[in-house]
Amino acid sequence: MSDKFYWTNNIKKKPEVVLHPPLRLRGRGTQVGLCSIDEICNSTRNSPLVIPAKTGIQRRKDWIPHQVRNDKMNVFIVLLFFLFAGSVFSSCSPKQQAQQQAPQVEVKAVQVARGDVNHLIQATGRVDVLKKVEINSPVEGVVTELLVKEGDFVKRGGIVAKLRPIEAEAAVRGSTAISGVKKQYFLRLGILSLTSPFNGYVSKRYVSSNALVQANAPIVAVEDLSSTYLHVDLPSLYLEQVKIGDTVLIHFLSFPDDVFNGRIATINPTVSQETQTVALNVSFPNKSQEIKDGMFAVVDIVSNTHTNTLVVPKDAILFDPDTGREYIMVVGQDSIARDVTVKTGYEEDGKVEILSGLNQGQLVITQGNYALADGTAVKVVKKIQESKPIQRTNNEEND
Numbered sequence: 001m002s003d004k005f006y007w008t009n010n011i012k013k014k015p016e017v018v019l020h021p022p023l024r025l026r027g028r029g030t031q032v033g034l035c036s037i038d039e040i041c042n043s044t045r046n047s048p049l050v051i052p053a054k055t056g057i058q059r060r061k062d063w064i065p066h067q068v069r070n071d072k073m074n075v076f077i078v079l080l081f082f083l084f085a086g087s088v089f090s091s092c093s094p095k096q097q098a099q100q101q102a103p104q105v106e107v108k109a110v111q112v113a114r115g116d117v118n119h120l121i122q123a124t125g126r127v128d129v130l131k132k133v134e135i136n137s138p139v140e141g142v143v144t145e146l147l148v149k150e151g152d153f154v155k156r157g158g159i160v161a162k163l164r165p166i167e168a169e170a171a172v173r174g175s176t177a178i179s180g181v182k183k184q185y186f187l188r189l190g191i192l193s194l195t196s197p198f199n200g201y202v203s204k205r206y207v208s209s210n211a212l213v214q215a216n217a218p219i220v221a222v223e224d225l226s227s228t229y230l231h232v233d234l235p236s237l238y239l240e241q242v243k244i245g246d247t248v249l250i251h252f253l254s255f256p257d258d259v260f261n262g263r264i265a266t267i268n269p270t271v272s273q274e275t276q277t278v279a280l281n282v283s284f285p286n287k288s289q290e291i292k293d294g295m296f297a298v299v300d301i302v303s304n305t306h307t308n309t310l311v312v313p314k315d316a317i318l319f320d321p322d323t324g325r326e327y328i329m330v331v332g333q334d335s336i337a338r339d340v341t342v343k344t345g346y347e348e349d350g351k352v353e354i355l356s357g358l359n360q361g362q363l364v365i366t367q368g369n370y371a372l373a374d375g376t377a378v379k380v381v382k383k384i385q386e387s388k389p390i391q392r393t394n395n396e397e398n399d
Helices: 066-091 094-101 166-173 178-190 235-239
Strands: 015-019 049-052 106-110 111-127 132-136 140-145 159-165 192-195 200-205 219-222 227-234 247-252 262-271 277-283 296-313 318-320 325-331 337-348 351-356 363-365 378-384
Touching: 106 325, 111 337, 111 351, 140 219, 159 166, 166 351, 219 262, 227 235, 227 296, 235 262, 235 277, 235 296, 262 296, 277 325, 296 363, 363 378
Parallel strands: 106 378
Antiparallel strands: 015 049, 106 363, 111 227, 111 296, 132 219, 140 159, 159 192, 200 219, 227 277, 247 262, 247 296, 262 277, 296 351, 318 325, 325 337, 325 363, 337 351
8 A cells, every 4th residue: 555554552443454564663652563453463474464444543644663764764874975975075086086096106216405516528538648758779789688578667777678789799890909808898898778767667668689670769668657647539619618627537447436536737729620629638646557558538527516406316307208398206295296397407427406396305206207197196115315415436636
């Protein structure tokens, strides 16, 4: 039946109305419970409930089956819950909802710090020696003794070879007035000793013992390795940015872990027509004499320095080829990565100067930032409090 019936205890007539299904009823003037009226509740819970049609049955709003009331209350609570959840969820933007649902991406980051950054001009150079000499034969003769070999150290005035002039030997041997014993004596007196003009190393030996040499023929070469310098060919477009006395950082391929400090000693006043380069002489200390003549080097000329400026690792800088802009992924306090456009300055030793776009202490992503979308939730797995200052590795101090 479509109508709901409520009754009192005043029932005297026979049942004429059937209710499907029987309910647990609660109302004023009634007894709470199933089938509390014996005259009309003659069926089980699963069978129809029969009550008189014209007795104490009344339609009263305050007599409501408590099961129906509880069902309505449950439905009301569920509706309130979904309405509240819907309002909270709808208050978040689609982007925020995606951030809340997406898993965090693990990244490594470092804090923006302050430091000094140099403006470097890179070039190449070759080691040369200021004090280098070839010891030549003064006359035509025979090398009777060669007292040194390549790599030997000789002192100033030390004998490197002995030479017997051909003319003296011919004069003595051709004389009939000199006996045989006296000929040997005069031959020994005619021997010339060739000496080194300074302390140095024998870099080359041109002849062997008993060799016949012409006048002015080289016998040996001696170099003073403490007088080494670096010959640098600088592109002429950088000429106005350098001056005598500028610091030069020298990197030798033979010593990859060391940086040698030098200074510009001279600048050639002419530009090579063939290469459009300017010759620079760079002086540097070589007291241990481990740097040899002819060694190749890469140099960084320090033309300017910015002090106490914001710096970040080079790995933090990203480039957009479509727009040509440089940007950095910055981690906020909400662990969300943000795309921040920056303007960069000098670059040195893996550090890049930041002219605008960042503040000291901000957390920038150095690993995991490539192809990372703006607004991505991230988890920093390694955080360095401050960038290490730029340091130099010097083997010696300048004189």
